[in-house]
Amino acid sequence: MEETAKMALDKVDELIRAAGGLGEQAWPYLIRQNIAEGIVYVAIGVLLAIVIAAFMKWVVIARWNNTNEDERAVSSLLVFGFAALDTLFLATGFLRVINPEYYAIAELLKRTLGG
Secondary structure (H helix, E strand, O other): OHHHHHHHHHHHHHHHHHOOHHHHHHHHHHHHHHHHHHHHHHHHHHHHHHHHHHHHHHHHHOOHHHOOHHHHHHHHHHHHHHHHHHHHHHHHHHHHHHOHHHHHHHHHHHHHHOO
């Protein structure tokens, strides 16, 4: 396990050297940028969860008996669609906060290789 970690760190060092001065100077900023993006994604996910809860309370729970089947189906699809979107925001946010180095390496690769 230690050998794999050492090899990975060596590859990151090679990548930073390949990027020239840009990589060494940009590395701390890329890490901070990914943490900040992760926090924003999590915040959007939390706000979206609040919107979903309010929508469920207003439409699905309060009006459920007063609506026809088409409105129920649309309401249910909206709730599931927003819940899926919320899951993506939260997952992406947590991954960026937990492992910002991975995304920094990906960004550095993209910029170095011109992708």
